[in-house]
Amino acid sequence: MDFERLLSRAIETGASDVHLQVDAPPMLRLGNSIRHVEGPPLTEAEMQAFLGSIVPRHLADDLAGSASRGLDFSYAMPSGGRFRCSAFRTRGRFGITMRIIRTSIPSIDVLKLPKVVHDIALSRRGLTLVTGTTGSGKSTTLAAMIDLINENFRTKVITVEDPIEYLHTNKKALVSQIEVGSDTTSFDQALRQALRQDPDVILVGELRDVETLRTALRAADTGHQVFSTVHSANAPQTIERIIAMFPVNEHKLLLAQLANSIEAIISQRLITTRDEKRRPAIEILRGGPVTAKYILDGKISELANYLQMGEAGMQSFDQHILAMHATEEISGTEAMRFASNPEAMAMGLRGIKRTAGIA
Numbered sequence: 467m468d469f470e471r472l473l474s475r476a477i478e479t480g481a482s483d484v485h486l487q488v489d490a491p492p493m494l495r496l497g498n499s500i501r502h503v504e505g506p507p508l509t510e511a512e513m514q515a516f517l518g519s520i521v522p523r524h525l526a527d528d529l530a531g532s533a534s535r536g537l538d539f540s541y542a543m544p545s546g547g548r549f550r551c552s553a554f555r556t557r558g559r560f561g562i563t564m565r566i567i568r569t570s571i572p573s574i575d576v577l578k579l580p581k582v583v584h585d586i587a588l589s590r591r592g593l594t595l596v597t598g599t600t601g602s603g604k605s606t607t608l609a610a611m612i613d614l615i616n617e618n619f620r621t622k623v624i625t626v627e628d629p630i631e632y633l634h635t636n637k638k639a640l641v642s643q644i645e646v647g648s649d650t651t652s653f654d655q656a657l658r659q660a661l662r663q664d665p666d667v668i669l670v671g672e673l674r675d676v677e678t679l680r681t682a683l684r685a686a687d688t689g690h691q692v693f694s695t696v697h698s699a700n701a702p703q704t705i706e707r708i709i710a711m712f713p714v715n716e717h718k719l720l721l722a723q724l725a726n727s728i729e730a731i732i733s734q735r736l737i738t739t740r741d742e743k744r745r746p747a748i749e750i751l752r753g754g755p756v757t758a759k760y761i762l763d764g765k766i767s768e769l770a771n772y773l774q775m776g777e778a779g780m781q782s783f784d785q786h787i788l789a790m791h792a793t794e795e796i797s798g799t800e801a802m803r804f805a806s807n808p809e810a811m812a813m814g815l816r817g818i819k820r821t822a823g824i825a
Contacts, residue, residue, distance in 0.1 A: 467512050477547050477566055487561035488513050497742040513560045517553055524647055540629035550631050567631045571613045580748055582779025587611035592729030592753055593686040597696045597704045602734045603746050604695045605631050615639060615667055625669040626656040653678045661685060670694040676711045683720060686727035701731040701751035702769045705761060725761040728753035735804050739795050747786045747804060752778040788814045
């Protein structure tokens with residue numbers, strides 16, 4: 467198997483992911499579908515040789531051992547392509563999923579994100595969380611926001627990632643990118659070190675544990691602009707998940723820091739458009755006195771109704787999905803598939819048809 471040729475082809479055809487697994491032919495994700503690549507199934511020897519050639523040095527022992535845990539790392543082809551890799555075992559044999567990272571960082575406009583995301587990125591304060599399932603485009607949205615800061619402000623940006631995906635070059639800002647595993651042992655250690663390095667903006671790849679959460683909240687509370695991700699479906703669930711991480715003896719302090727530090731929660735779902743591309747549907751909750759009061763009063767579920775009022779650019783998933791359907795970017799089937807409230811979505815779709823004069 468000529469793996470370099472396969473990966474180059476994946477990039478050229480606009481695939482988002484490459485899937486390799488023993489006893490199966492290579493597969494590419496194009497749009498929202500998995501497509502086979504013509505050729506014989508991969509052998510175990512081919513898979514092990516390929517993984518051995520791309521895994522970082524600090525993970526070589528994990529690959530050689532019998533541990534079943536997955537390995538996450540980045541890989542750069544000699545020809546320039548970059549990938550976020552997740553190697554795993556299935557029935558005792560290796561497989562790997564490789565997410566293609568485009569070399570150029572797309573802008574907020576190119577991604578067709580709501581205009582308010584531009585304002586959030588340039589707010590220069592608070593904690594901004596980008597949430598969604600794995601593969602929903604969180605890293606790309608964050609890269610676009612960091613790049614916008616890089617283009618506009620003479621500032622110091624530190625990113626802590628596992629692994630580093632998009633590579634930022636210095637524009638107006640000085641950007642330091644730290645990779646967990648090769649540059650630091652953990653998110654928490656890197657974040658504590660970053661606070662000693664005169665940062666203005668900090669990006670933490672993921673809030674995985676209470677130590678990282680505690681340090682991120684303290685950073686936002688002391689005037690830094692902090693970005694991170696959480697694996698959660700929407701804004702209220704994000705807040706509930708973070709609160710669940712609070713130790714009992716620190717609950718009051720951390721809750722106050724969270725309530726007062728949130729600048730925005732941007733939640734994403736990737737939807738297939740009529741032209742077979744994928745575009746994020748976005749839910750946005752903005753921070754402020756009302757949001758803080760809901761959090762402090764424990765009325766988290768009421769945030770779902772509050773953000774639908776549309777103040778300061780806020781919107782729900784269903785509002786954005788309806789807007790995309792109204793402009794004929796997505797089908798009614800896709801709108802219903804990704805709706806938070808299918809019954810309300812069905813009514814909204816019927817209303818659009820009546821307005822457009824469609825029987």
